[in-house]
Amino acid sequence: MKIHLLYFGRPREALNISGETVNVPDGAITLAQLLAWLRLRGENWAKELADNRVRCAINQELAELSAAINENDEVALFSPISGG
Amino acid sequence: MNLSIQTADFDLAAELAALRAGSAKVGALVSFVGLVRDFSGDEKVENIFLEHYPGMCEKALEKIIAEANERWRLLGVRVIHRVGQLLPNEQIVLVATASEHRSDAFAACEFIIDTLKTTAPFWKREQTQQGSEWLDTKDSDIRRMQRWHNGETT
Numbered sequence A: 001m002k003i004h005l006l007y008f009g010r011p012r013e014a015l016n017i018s019g020e021t022v023n024v025p026d027g028a029i030t031l032a033q034l035l036a037w038l039r040l041r042g043e044n045w046a047k048e049l050a051d052n053r054v055r056c057a058i059n060q061e062l063a064e065l066s067a068a069i070n071e072n073d074e075v076a077l078f079s080p081i082s083g084g
Numbered sequence B: 001m002n003l004s005i006q007t008a009d010f011d012l013a014a015e016l017a018a019l020r021a022g023s024a025k026v027g028a029l030v031s032f033v034g035l036v037r038d039f040s041g042d043e044k045v046e047n048i049f050l051e052h053y054p055g056m057c058e059k060a061l062e063k064i065i066a067e068a069n070e071r072w073r074l075l076g077v078r079v080i081h082r083v084g085q086l087l088p089n090e091q092i093v094l095v096a097t098a099s100e101h102r103s104d105a106f107a108a109c110e111f112i113i114d115t116l117k118t119t120a121p122f123w124k125r126e127q128t129q130q131g132s133e134w135l136d137t138k139d140s141d142i143r144r145m146q147r148w149h150n151g152e153t154t
Helices: A009-015 A031-041 A043-048 B012-020 B056-071 B102-119 B139-147
Strands: A002-008 A019-023 A055-058 A061-063 A074-078 B003-006 B028-035 B043-052 B076-082 B084-086 B091-099 B122-128 B131-134
Touching (some): A002 A009, A009 A043, A009 A074, A009 B131, A031 A043, A031 A055, A031 A074, B003 B056, B012 B091, B028 B102, B056 B076, B076 B102, B102 B139
Antiparallel strands (some): A055 A061, B043 B084
């Protein structure tokens, strides 16, 4: 299943990536499962995308880790919001 | 246009004049301007860098403004948020509201900035002499936002 990933804030800078399209293993997948899969990429990914450190949006709406991801979704991974 | 995300600075007086222009019904104008502080704890801040999520940011702000319009009687709203590198004392954000009477304008202005701070996708990186650091959402900001959703405010 193909999904579009965007990175903002701390993970964008620490992982040196702002966006990519990935093919995730087939079948139903949640944000928590996507993060677990991305954390396999290495120590830095495991640290930056730890559940307590990363916040997520699916198709430009804030989403909980239990939310389901579908084909072609835009999934954004970022540090806690700190504007204003 | 009541919403702008931009690198350029803004002129508060010009924005307020535009917000009240054309309507003598406006009896109250309230504005909040957020500024870059030159300190963070005991450290001196050299600059901050603001990043945003294009697309989602506009949607989130439009939703906040729509909710403000549902909750209070407003005659106008203006939100400007700057992005990019900003120096101490520079303006970061403007929220301005217009209404017939002050209570609506005061409440809506505070609601918009409180909700923006915790739900609009902006990120702030602070540069001090010790290095740079992405800031987390402040607990005090989360509490301020929650007040608007659990009946402590009207």
